[in-house]
Amino acid sequence: MSFAVAPTATAGPVADSAMTGFAMPFAGAPAFEHLAPTQVTRPGQLNAALGQPTADRVAQQIGLTRADALSDKQSRELIAGGGVGGNRADATIIDACIRILTNTTGRPLYSEVDGHLIPSVLASYGLYVDANGRLQSPANADAPTRQVNSLIAPGGFVGNWLRNNGATRTLAALYRSAYTIEAAFGFAAQQMSGAAQLVTNTKGGVSTQVGMSLAPPLWIVNFALLYVVRPSLAAAMPAHWAPIPPEVAQAIHSSPTGHVPYALWASSFDWSRYSGDGLSRHRVLF
Numbered sequence: 001m002s003f004a005v006a007p008t009a010t011a012g013p014v015a016d017s018a019m020t021g022f023a024m025p026f027a028g029a030p031a032f033e034h035l036a037p038t039q040v041t042r043p044g045q046l047n048a049a050l051g052q053p054t055a056d057r058v059a060q061q062i063g064l065t066r067a068d069a070l071s072d073k074q075s076r077e078l079i080a081g082g083g084v085g086g087n088r089a090d091a092t093i094i095d096a097c098i099r100i101l102t103n104t105t106g107r108p109l110y111s112e113v114d115g116h117l118i119p120s121v122l123a124s125y126g127l128y129v130d131a132n133g134r135l136q137s138p139a140n141a142d143a144p145t146r147q148v149n150s151l152i153a154p155g156g157f158v159g160n161w162l163r164n165n166g167a168t169r170t171l172a173a174l175y176r177s178a179y180t181i182e183a184a185f186g187f188a189a190q191q192m193s194g195a196a197q198l199v200t201n202t203k204g205g206v207s208t209q210v211g212m213s214l215a216p217p218l219w220i221v222n223f224a225l226l227y228v229v230r231p232s233l234a235a236a237m238p239a240h241w242a243p244i245p246p247e248v249a250q251a252i253h254s255s256p257t258g259h260v261p262y263a264l265w266a267s268s269f270d271w272s273r274y275s276g277d278g279l280s281r282h283r284v285l286f
Helices: 052-062 072-080 088-101 157-165 168-176 177-192 216-229 232-236 246-254 262-269
Strands: 109-114 114-121 134-136 198-203 204-212 259-263
Touching: 052 216, 052 232, 072 088, 072 216, 072 262, 088 216, 134 246, 134 262, 157 168, 168 216, 177 216, 198 246, 204 216, 204 246, 216 232, 246 259, 246 262, 259 262
Parallel strands: none
Antiparallel strands: 109 114, 134 259, 198 204
16 A cells, blocks of 8 residues: 555535644645644533544544444454564554543543652643653654654554454555545654644634644544544544643743653643633633
8 A cells, every 4th residue: 555545535625724723734635624623612622532423424524434444353453462463562652652642531641740640631732741751742753653653654564464464444445535645744744843743823813832643634644543443542532622831832842852841831731720811812712
């Protein structure tokens, strides 16, 4: 398989990048931009998951159906490193990616912070906290969600595993979907975003930052991959994005590694300390 395969996804209304706030290449293919998460408008949307009905509708519009997904047995074996040609080390990276991309309400990640094991849920910001307490974008060079690129590339571990385990149909469906064209946009976006791997969104004259995983092409690529592994995983991805607190975004940009100690910035994500007109113009208004 190659990225030259033409997608058979159903293109909905073409999105207006001026309305969504993302510029090229971060907006991705215009025909699919409207399927990606929208900015939160009320507290209950923060880190909320898509839900299965919405996930199934998105899947249909990018060219996938439940019939294209792996069987329960295939899904379990891929994630556990089993099956023909299974690899525990590669499976560990895949499992970590799933946990990071579905770090929504009810699905916390646990990290060592100042000697304590603490939970964090930051999916709507496009950020996560690793096991060592480092806050970063999932597209950070050190993140499993970035390291997995070599596994999902044509000719990589995932494609070979699918062929060896009776899932060629799933592989073909994935490459016929919007995954193909969005992967190209996502690659370009990652290459030009430095160590921080954050994306600027500009709407109504206000610019905010969000993690790369919430940029439309990256979100759609990750959605497609999770959907074919198990539709319920795609349903656990964030339904909305939220601006990263400006002081946190600045710290990440200033870090040569693109990650910062979560302990220093955890309180910045306590939205309960803001209300009504007390919110900064750079923050999303609830």
